[in-house]
Amino acid sequence: MNKLRSDIERYYAMRGCRGPVSTSTLLVACANPRMAPVALLRLAEFFYGRGLGPLAKLCSMLNVLVFGLEVSPQVEIGGGLFLPHTVGTVIGAARIGDNCTILQGVTLGTSEPDMGFTVSERPVIGNDVLIGAGAKVIGCITVGDHAKIGANAVVLRDVPAYAVAVGVPATIVARPAPEKQVGA
Secondary structure (H helix, E strand, C coil): CHHHHHHHHHHHHHCCCCCCCCHHHHHHHCCCCCCHHHHHHHHHHHHHHCCCHHHHHHHHHHHHHHHCEEECCCCEECCCCECCCCCCEEECCCEECCCCEECCCCEEECCCCCCCCCHHHCCEECCCCEECCCCEEECCCEECCCCEECCCCEECCCECCCCEEECCCCEEEECCCCCCCCCC
């Protein structure tokens, strides 16, 4: 419930609304087409965490059928997830950090067919990462915090923190330094 609240608070913050989300706002947001797939994803995560695999799978299948979003309930996803458009998106990462934005048509997964869920073969996505439409992040790689992956990029190697990766195969085109803290 805390992660879902974080997801919805981030959604409203991106729309210019600040502050905590009330329970009634939380329920209304779950009916929003931008948040309903995230709510189903969180429900699947909830059921999976309590050993209720069939219910988790049902929620995952509903996400595929209704929203075109395929997410394994085994993926560890931090709070503040934003999926503005979900059609064609496949999320099979080992872990996704907090406050990530994943656009439509993105694939996060293994480089080989994996009928189980081998965490060691899947990408790890850091915090505050933006993954552009159609991007593919394939294999056992790490995308660092605050990185950006360009639209239709095919990422086959690690992307350092604060970097921008674009192209096929993806190359690093920018590596801005993090802003220094005032008074630090």
